[in-house]
Amino acid sequence: MTQAAAAAAGAQQYPPATLYVVATPIGNLADLTFRAAHVLGLVDAVACEDTRVSAGLLRHLGLHKPLIALHQHNEHEGSATLITRLQQGERVAYISDAGTPAISDPGAVLVAAVARAGLRVFPVPGVSSTVTALSVAGDTQAQGFAFAGFLPTKTAERRTALQRLCGSPCSQVLFEAPHRIKALVDVLAELCPTQHVTVCRELTKQFETVYTAQAVELPAWMAADPLRERGEFVLVLHAVKAEQASDTELPAQALRALTVLAAELPLKQAVSLAAELSGAPRNKLYELALAEKKAREQGLAE
Numbered sequence: 001m002t003q004a005a006a007a008a009a010g011a012q013q014y015p016p017a018t019l020y021v022v023a024t025p026i027g028n029l030a031d032l033t034f035r036a037a038h039v040l041g042l043v044d045a046v047a048c049e050d051t052r053v054s055a056g057l058l059r060h061l062g063l064h065k066p067l068i069a070l071h072q073h074n075e076h077e078g079s080a081t082l083i084t085r086l087q088q089g090e091r092v093a094y095i096s097d098a099g100t101p102a103i104s105d106p107g108a109v110l111v112a113a114v115a116r117a118g119l120r121v122f123p124v125p126g127v128s129s130t131v132t133a134l135s136v137a138g139d140t141q142a143q144g145f146a147f148a149g150f151l152p153t154k155t156a157e158r159r160t161a162l163q164r165l166c167g168s169p170c171s172q173v174l175f176e177a178p179h180r181i182k183a184l185v186d187v188l189a190e191l192c193p194t195q196h197v198t199v200c201r202e203l204t205k206q207f208e209t210v211y212t213a214q215a216v217e218l219p220a221w222m223a224a225d226p227l228r229e230r231g232e233f234v235l236v237l238h239a240v241k242a243e244q245a246s247d248t249e250l251p252a253q254a255l256r257a258l259t260v261l262a263a264e265l266p267l268k269q270a271v272s273l274a275a276e277l278s279g280a281p282r283n284k285l286y287e288l289a290l291a292e293k294k295a296r297e298q299g300l301a302e
Contacts, residue, residue, distance in 0.1 A: 002061060005037035014042055014122075017086050019114045020093045021107065023100040023126030027205035029060055033126045037061055044090040047082055049106055053097045070094065072106050079113040086119045093124075100128040104149040104175055129203055130173045133234040136210050137171065137198040142239035145171035153180070159187060160292055164255050165237055166192035172237040181233050185218040188237070196238035202231040254280035255288075262289055 012035075014020075020039050025031040040046060040058065045066040048054035054067055070078035082092055094101055094110060101107030114121050130147055139145075151161045151174060165172045166188075176184050188197060193216035201209040209228065213221060215237075222228045257277045261270035271289050275282040 002037060002041050002063075005034040005041070008034040009038040014039065014091065015120065016089045016091055018091055018120040018122055019082070019086060019111070020091065020122050020124055021101050021111065022093045022095045022124040023128065024057060024095050024098060026098040026127050026129050026132070026203055027208075029057070031127050031204060032057075032061075033124070036124050036126055039124050040065070040093055040095075042091060043093040045085060045092050047078065047092055047094045047110070049096045049101075054095055057095075068092075070106060070110060075106050075109040076113075079110045082110065083114060083117045083119065086114065087117070098127075098129075100126065103128060103130060103147070127204070129175075129200075129232075129234050132203050133173060133198065133200045133236050134171060136200065137236040137238065138212065139171045139196075139198075139236060139238045141169075141241050142171040143169045145173060145236075148172050148174045150175045150177075151184070156292065158184075159191075160259060162187055162191055163288070163292075164259070166195060167240050168237075169239050169241065171239050174235040174237065176233040176235060178230050178233070181229055182219070182222060184235070185215070185222055188215040189217075189219050191215075192237070195240060198236040198238070200234040200236070201228065203234060205231075207231065254278035254285065258285055258289060262292070267293065 020043060022036050022039055023033075024036065040061060041063055043065065045068055046054060046058065047068040047070040049069075049071050051067040051069050058065055058067075068078065068082065070082070082094075085092055094107060096105040096107060099105065102111060111121050134145055146168070148161070148165060151158045165174075174184070185197075185199075188195075193214065195215050196212060197215050197218060198210065198212040199218065201207075207227070211221065254274060258270060258274040261273050264270075265273070267289055268286075271282060271286045274280070274285050
């Protein structure tokens with residue numbers, strides 16, 4: 001592959017003293033681009049989220065490069081080390097365990113630090129689980145999309161976050177871990193039962209699953225096969241047209257105002273101010289605030 005990669009990508013300029021942010025496959029090694037393979041063969045060192053995972057990828061390409069661990073626990077310190085290498089004229093690649101770096105993965109701190117140091121950062125695009133999921137969701141009425149990533153793990157905070165996402169005119173992309181996927185689909189079924197959701201499991205891998213249904217149907221579908229709770233998940237919460245929104249749904253502006261005010265003020269005062277600022281019905285805001293308060297209390301008791 002390296003010869004084919006050089007033939008396809010070698011004509012472009014790859015200057016020294018540059019950080020190359022390289023997208024890698026999310027499961028299927030055949031999805032690595034020729035350009036990514038060429039850059040990984042060209043650089044002086046490869047910084048990566050997990051050296052064990054990245055070593056396997058380099059072995060697949062027949063490459064032997066110094067590997068430098070840079071992950072969420074050492075990104076600030078590791079960035080300084082890499083900047084020193086770049087200042088010495090080296091080419092350095094950064095890769096995450098899978099997909100495009102800095103999207104719910106480390107990398108953003110490194111890129112910002114390199115840019116502040118006056119050094120170049122070049123993207124080497126490729127696979128992204130976010131875009132991959134959107135491409136098979138078939139959300140024809142979406143007005144763009146938003147990336148929500150991993151939601152809070154605490155029950156009350158997760159519920160509040162999902163309430164803000166439901167009813168949006170944009171597709172919402174969520175990531176979830178296998179041990180929390182059942183809880184997520186249960187809450188979606190409760191909060192937005194008629195809204196469509198595309199569940200993508202193990203994208204590009206041998207047991208890839210893509211399933212689209214109304215949120216209310218997902219708990220039963222998942223319970224029908226225990227294997228459906230295993231693997232890595234990307235979910236697309238489909239958009240809702242403004243004219244299709246229920247009268248009981250509150251606009252995002254009202255939800256944001258209520259969330260901020262309720263964190264600082266007594267319940268009735270927060271509701272009163274949120275209603276005045278957003279124009280949303282006071283009784284609906286009060287019902288929501290009361291439900292969230294009960295959910296928080298339940299979450300603390302768990």
